Structure formats: C-alpha cells, structure tokens
Amino acid sequence: MAPSKNGSIVIVGAGVFGLSTALELKQRGYNDITVLDRYTPPAVDGSSVDISRIIRIDYADPVYCKMAREAYQGWTTEYKQQYFESGFALLSETPRNDWIEKSKATVLANGGTVEVLKDATQLLQSYPNIQAKLSGMNGYLNRIGGWADAAGSIQKLASRCSVEGISIISGPRGTVVSLRKEGSRVVGVNLLSGGSLLASQVIVSTGAWTNRLLDVAHAASSSGQPVGFIQLTEEEARSLDNTPVMINMSSGVFVFPPSPGSNILKLARHGYGYANEVTVISDGTTRTISSPKFESSNAQTGYLPEDADRDLRAGLRQFFPKFADRPWMNRRLCWYTDTPKGDFIIDHHPTLQGLFVATGGAGHGFKFLPILGKYIADCFEDKAPQELREKWRLAPSEGDSAGYSMKGDGSRAGPPLRELTRVEKAKL
Numbered sequence: 001m002a003p004s005k006n007g008s009i010v011i012v013g014a015g016v017f018g019l020s021t022a023l024e025l026k027q028r029g030y031n032d033i034t035v036l037d038r039y040t041p042p043a044v045d046g047s048s049v050d051i052s053r054i055i056r057i058d059y060a061d062p063v064y065c066k067m068a069r070e071a072y073q074g075w076t077t078e079y080k081q082q083y084f085e086s087g088f089a090l091l092s093e094t095p096r097n098d099w100i101e102k103s104k105a106t107v108l109a110n111g112g113t114v115e116v117l118k119d120a121t122q123l124l125q126s127y128p129n130i131q132a133k134l135s136g137m138n139g140y141l142n143r144i145g146g147w148a149d150a151a152g153s154i155q156k157l158a159s160r161c162s163v164e165g166i167s168i169i170s171g172p173r174g175t176v177v178s179l180r181k182e183g184s185r186v187v188g189v190n191l192l193s194g195g196s197l198l199a200s201q202v203i204v205s206t207g208a209w210t211n212r213l214l215d216v217a218h219a220a221s222s223s224g225q226p227v228g229f230i231q232l233t234e235e236e237a238r239s240l241d242n243t244p245v246m247i248n249m250s251s252g253v254f255v256f257p258p259s260p261g262s263n264i265l266k267l268a269r270h271g272y273g274y275a276n277e278v279t280v281i282s283d284g285t286t287r288t289i290s291s292p293k294f295e296s297s298n299a300q301t302g303y304l305p306e307d308a309d310r311d312l313r314a315g316l317r318q319f320f321p322k323f324a325d326r327p328w329m330n331r332r333l334c335w336y337t338d339t340p341k342g343d344f345i346i347d348h349h350p351t352l353q354g355l356f357v358a359t360g361g362a363g364h365g366f367k368f369l370p371i372l373g374k375y376i377a378d379c380f381e382d383k384a385p386q387e388l389r390e391k392w393r394l395a396p397s398e399g400d401s402a403g404y405s406m407k408g409d410g411s412r413a414g415p416p417l418r419e420l421t422r423v424e425k426a427k428l
C-alpha cells in the first residue's frame with residue numbers, strides 16, 4: 001500500500017540520502033515532511049560534507065554507471081556552480097587492474113569514451129602541471145567527471161527543501177534517541193530534548209549512525225576512512241591548475257585539485273577503513289556495532305590513527321612531492337556506511353511497519369545527489385523496477401552479525417579493515 005500523501009513523514013538524517021528524499025517526496029505531493037538531524041545541514045561530521053567529492057560515471061556495475069550518467073546531467077545544469085569538470089584518472093601500478101578494466105568496459109558499453117593510458121606519463125600531455133610520479137603506472141582517463149563542492153551542494157539542497165516548505169530541525173529537538181513503536185509499528189521518534197514526534201511514516205537515513213537506531217548489522221557497518229587537508233598559497237595552488245582528480249587503485253589514495261578560493265588540497269583513501277566498536281542498548285538488548293560517535297562531533301579532534309596518517313602522507317609524497325612535508329591543516333576520519341557488495345539499502349523495513357530505510361552509501365553515494373531522491377521515492381512508492389528493489393533490499397536479520405568488514409564493490413585498496421584500539425578510540 002502506497003503511503004498517504006496527507007500523512008506526516010519524519011526523515012531522520014539530513015545528508016544526501018535524507019535531503020534528496022525530502023525534496024522529491026515534497027515535489028510528488030507529500031505535504032507534511034520534517035527532516036531531523038543532530039546538526040544543521042551540512043552537518044559538520046556527516047559523510048556528505050567538506051570541500052569535495054568525486055563525481056564520476058566510472059563504475060564496474062552498469063546500474064550505477066547509468067545512474068551516474070543521469071546524475072551528471074544534474075551536475076552540469078542545476079548544480080553547475082558546485083561542479084568542477086577536471087577529468088578523472090584511474091591509475092594502477094599493476095597492469096590490467098581488475099576493477100579498472102571492468103569500469104572501462106562498462107563506460108564504453110554505455111556510450112562513454114575513455115583515453116587508455118598504457119603509460120600514465122601520457123597524462124602530462126593534457127595536464128602538464130601534474131606533479132605525481134606517473135612512470136610505471138597505467139590506467140585510463142575519463143574527461144567526463146571531476147568533483148563537486150560537497151558542503152555547498154548540501155547547503156543548496158537544504159535551502160531548496162526549506163523553500164519548498166519542508167521543516168528542518170537540528171540540535172536536541174532534531175536528535176533522535178530511539179524509534180517510538182507500538183507493537184511492530186513505528187509511530188514516530190523519541191527526541192534527545194525529551195518528548196517525541198509522531199509520524200505516519202519514518203524514514204531512517206542516518207548514514208554511518210544507522211546501527212545505533214536500528215539493528216541492520218547484518219546488512220551495513222560503518223568504517224572510518226582517513227582524509228587530510230593541506231593549505232597551499234595562491235601561487236602554489238596555481239602551480240596545480242588544470243590537474244584532474246586522480247585515484248591510485250594500488251593504494252586507494254585519491255586526490256583533488258586545490259579548491260578555488262581557499263587553495264586547500266585534499267586527499268583521502270578509498271579503503272577498508274577502521275571500525276569503531278561501541279556498545280548500544282536499544283529495545284532492551286545490548287549490541288556491539290561499529291559507528292562514529294553520536295553525542296559530539298566526529299570532526300572536532302582531527303585525530304587519525306598513526307598508520308592512517310603515515311599512509312596518507314605517503315600518498316601526498318607520491319601525488320604532490322613538492323608538498324610532501326607540509327603539515328596537515330586538518331585531518332579526520334570520514335565515515336562510510338559499508339554494505340557487503342557496495343549496494344545501497346533502500347527499502348521498507350521487512351518487519352516494522354511505518355518504517356523505511358535509505359542508507360548504505362558505501363563510499364560512493366554523494367555523486368547521485370541530483371537524482372538519488374527520485375530513486376528512493378520510487379522504492380518508497382513501490383514503483384521502482386524489480387531489479388532495483390532486489391538490489392537495494394533490506395533483508396530480514398537472522399540474528400547473526402556479519403562482522404565489521406564489508407568489502408564493497410571491489411574498488412578499494414590498502415590494508416584490511418582494522419578495529420581501533422581502546423587508546424585510539426579515546427582520541428577520536
């Protein structure tokens with residue numbers, strides 16, 4: 001049964017999943033929508049923030065490749081002020097990297113074009129300012145693609161929601177401590193400020209925090225991924241003008257050109273990450289899960305585990321040797337919501353009525369911002385093709401946790417997932 005358009009909808013989480021859903025549902029005629037978040041969007045320690053996210057159509061999986069091409073239309077029109085088309089280069093130390101080969105084939109099969117780099121130094125013909133040590137590497141370049149200002153895009157999306165008449169509440173009155181249930185029906189949410197907000201439909205889009213509210217440990221787990229920022233001078237930034245977004249598929253490290261205006265250089269690792277094991281109590285049961293902190297901002301301390309810092313620094317040396325010893329201006333762990341195969345979770349809850357789940361970005365959800373809400377709303381209204389319903393299904397839990405290691409779609413590199421130690425956790 002399709003949810004009623006006059007019923008109240010509460011969406012928990014104002015990242016790209018929650019906000020894109022809110023806007024699309026409002027445009028489809030749902031007229032009572034409230035979005036709640038711990039912090040005002042762009043939430044400081046959410047996954048949909050900071051200066052940049054890669055926008056690419058390069059995927060091994062044809063479903064996401066097709067979706068990314070559709071999203072690209074949005075980036076080059078509606079979101080063109082937030083989008084920078086620098087080109088995107090995928091590089092590997094070993095010949096015929098499996099994921100690069102698959103992605104190349106998928107892009108070509110979908111009508112795209114790539115420039116094969118038998119020797120990555122060929123990149124210098126188009127991008128003479130690249131500093132990276134490219135010899136001995138190979139891969140391909142896609143000129144369609146680049147990066148988007150993540151915080152700026154979320155700000156724009158949140159502001160559009162607000163203009164459309166969607167309420168966005170943050171702080172203690174926007175922080176959900178638990179779902180309010182009557183039997184097997186979710187009837188609203190209980191708030192940190194005390195009291196609750198009733199709703200005929202609750203949509204949980206809480207990203208890396210989802211397992212705190214709802215036991216989905218069999219389907220998703222959170223991993224912290226290292227990110228580092230370097231302040232450049234105007235002149236240094238100019239020396240990197242016209243360079244592409246690059247990913248080293250042998251190490252997982254990826255880099256962006258300096259952000260115009262701020263001249264900040266960013267690099268991160270698309271890896272298996274770190275688990276932060278915490279104990280939570282919900283519905284009277286105690287569970288251990290991996291999740292970022294809930295009560296305070298995860299972006300405050302600027303802490304990175306030593307091995308993460310070392311590997312990111314090695315990436316800095318390989319990509320930007322001139323700035324290899326420049327201190328970080330900022331660092332943090334950014335939280336992925338991993339799933340076993342990197343597929344999103346977009347589904348009605350299998351056993352709780354009145355509850356819909358939209359999460360599982362698995363380190364690649366941001367680029368879909370212009371179109372994600374449409375896909376989520378189609379699932380919400382049971383209109384999506386069967387193939388997508390299956391792909392994004394939330395299977396019932398059989399009570400067994402799948403562990404914290406969820407490897408995604410095969411595109412990651414670097415060391416295996418590691419649990420943070422007690423000493424490290426205290427520094428988060």
Ligand SMILES: Cc1cc2nc3c(=O)[nH]c(=O)nc-3n(C[C@H](O)[C@H](O)[C@H](O)COP(=O)(O)OP(=O)(O)OC[C@H]3O[C@@H](n4cnc5c(N)ncnc54)[C@H](O)[C@@H]3O)c2cc1C
Nearest residue numbers: 013015016017038043047048054176207334361365366367
């Ligand atoms: C380092 C890093 C690099 C990435 N790079 C890319 C990239 O290059 N390209 C790309 O496409 N994708 C990338 N991704 C993935 C992409 O950013 C995520 O898939 C996407 O942002 C996830 O969005 P979300 O809405 O699920 O989560 P979030 O944006 O984190 O939103 C969830 C929100 O829920 C709120 N919340 C949680 N629990 C509660 C509660 N109980 N009460 C109230 N509010 C709550 C949180 O405060 C948060 O704001 C990257 C992610 C990271 C971490």
Ligand SMILES: *[C@@H]1O[C@H](CO)[C@@H](O)[C@H](O)[C@H]1NC(C)=O
Nearest residue numbers: 093132133248250251318319
């Ligand atoms: C890519 O990663 C490999 C493996 O860590 C490393 O040897 C190589 O120098 C890196 N190259 C670049 C350009 O980052």
